[in-house]
Amino acid sequence: MDTRRNVQAGEADRAGIRARGGSLAPGRVVGDGRYRLLAQFGVDERAAAHLWRARDGQLKRDVALTLLVGDPADPEAARQARRTLERAAHASKFGHGGVARVLDVLSLGSGVTSGEGLLGVVVAEWTKGSDLVDLVAQRPVAPGAAARMVQALAEAVDHAHQNGLVLGLDHPQRLRLTPGGALKLAFPGPLPEATLRDDVKALGAVLYLLLTGRWALPGGPPAIPAAPLTPQGHVVPPRSLVPTVPAELSSLAVRTIEDGGSGGIRTSSAILRVLDQVAENEERTQLIQAVGQPEGESDGTIWTTKKPVKDVARRRKLAFGVTVLVVATVVILAWGGLMLINLFQGDNKAAGPTLNVAATPTTSAPAPNQPAPPPSSPAAPKVGDPVKPDSASVYNPEGQGDNPGRAKNAIDGDPGTVWRTDVYQQQFPALKPGVGIMASFGDPVKLAQVKITADSPGTKVEIRSADSKTAKLADTKVVGSGELKGTETRIDLQQPAEGKFFVVWITQLGQNDGKGFLSELGDVSFLPAQ
Structure with a gap:
């Protein structure tokens, strides 16, 4: 009450x-x-x-x-x-x-x-409704509802900042939840030294609180647990505490709260762009799931923070997107059927010219009275046999990274065991600058090439050298780059690079069958210079 x-x-x-x-x-x-x-x-x-x-x-x-x-x-x-x-x-x-x-x-x-x-x-x-602290006391808020609640608050911050005003919402007890499910700054009065940046960080902290039940800024109420920190002093991502939190929201909360790094989010408009995308994805998912639901069946929802669609144009865009998705599904199913028919009912005769497979001849001197072959182009730098790292870990300066327990799969020599990123609804660097695998060697090695075995076309990577496992992204050095094509990609380094720590840094994710973006690495081999 x-x-x-x-x-x-x-x-x-x-x-x-x-x-x-x-x-x-x-x-x-x-x-x-x-x-x-x-x-x-x-x-x-x-x-x-x-x-x-x-x-x-x-x-x-x-x-x-x-x-x-x-x-x-x-x-x-x-x-x-x-x-x-x-x-x-x-x-x-x-x-x-x-x-x-x-x-x-x-x-x-x-x-x-x-x-x-x-x-x-x-x-x-006076703002009718309930306390924000009471809302999260029982359990964290569902990610979709949390995104909606912060979206409404971010709109207020964005409007205020356009007018040069600081709101001062960086304390959870100053906020209340209205009967309509929207967050509202109920007790205005910003601190004397509060800045626009403090308002933006507060949005990330509120999102973090809704997703985890923990407060990630100084000066919170004693009854709310503080957000845990990594050994490097960074806020632990919400996804590490609550695995059901989408990667987009987890990254958004951390990137908004953290001050350092080039991937930080510093404006309310940037937060709104990400939240709008998350909200549209949620609407599309709910619309697809609603197809076939028996009339009158209830999902048990007592209240919702879902905003109504703003205008007719947005409804049309949503309907068009769902239509395209359905048509694409039908086309894929039809194509698969045709492939099966061709496989089992195709012509038994050879479909192309006969290939004459012969052993590769050994190199020998030119035959008498025959001209010598022209001189070849300069050979690529020679590389030796792969050197195996001592260990591999997920490199993500903003937190623990994606699937850290599977990082070792990238260096175990078996392409069938893979490490993959989380599934993202937006391409890098919209949510984060990237993520990667760091290989650590016991002794310094001098690399000339990195071979990546992966079925993840469209993925773009950088090979970076680092001084330590905890090095910040800005302190690493790019020594090579490339795009994964086919099942095996070799990336020649710009010049042999020596060190104990090397990062395969993903800057662009591959497609995930029309369901967002994802990249995976089956095996990474490090080849030294001879």
Whole structure:
């Protein structure tokens, strides 16, 4: 219920409220006696901001209060509070369904007295619904619903940033879930030093929270577990914690939160592009699955965060896409049938000229009275027998990578055992700059060529040398590149490269039978220079 005290505000929070903000408790009146506190819904400790539901005694309506608690005699605390109030006042001119409208801003001497233990108050319209923290307390949200919820919030951020406004939604208790299933910034009041980048990182953190139930930014509520980190200090991808999370959403969350690297996502518009693609794929999948479902059969859904299709043109595009998919399926089935007919009922006679297979003659001197053969072109650099790496691991600077348990399949000498990437709905580098296999050698080797056995046409790779297993992508060096064609591809290095660590880095994925993009490696051989 909206009127109950949030379970995350424990005894420690209550003690802090009394120590810094006087007796903030249900029933107390603030703001020149106008607002009566009803229930607390969180504390943003970074700014000593206490989030309350209150009753406006003049207009007889519920409102959301962000109470800035502090000592008026502390000049630094007063300065930070003034900055937050100024930003909140600017936001009062901003209107969007994803942000609660700011109704009033009270400061010391203007609605707030020094004896209240408050430095200011931001008054906003009350948002009906439930707490975001309560939503993820039981279990993570389904990926499709999580994408929809963040999509609506990202639209608000994008609109605000176009107007030069920072929203300050980088704390989960400031957000609420409306009855319609949309996330909304219910307690406006950005931190004094918050930036546009902080809003974008918050979108990634909210997505991470919905998918995993963990918060990936500093300053979260004590009741929410912090996101785990890799040994290199990166946030563990959601897919590693919840295997059912699609690779696109997992990568989007990590790339939005992380600051470093060339593959980071730094704008809300970039987030929206990925979420729009995920949403369209979900709609297409649901439409296909709906075909043949008995009328009146329910899937048990109680509520949904699915947005209605925005316009007729989008509906037509979706219908056209499904039609193309059905036609393509029929064509493939017909082609397969014809191939079977040709296989079992074809002419037994030879279909082409007879080939005369003979052993390759050995090299010998020219016969008498015959001219010598012309000189051949310069020979390619000679390579030796393959050298086997000591180990192989998935190289993904942003996390644990794709199918790490199968990385050894790429160097076991058996093309029948493969390592493959996750299935992506968007081609690299839309979601991430790439992924690859790192081969580690006990002693430095000097390579001249890399041979890749794989049935993954269209895959483009770079051979990169690295100084260590944990090297960042920017610190590796490209020593060769090529595109996989046929079942065996040899990539000559630009010049012999020496080192202990080499990466087969995939920059473009192959097709996955019309169901996204995927690449696989059957066997990778490393051939040294002679």
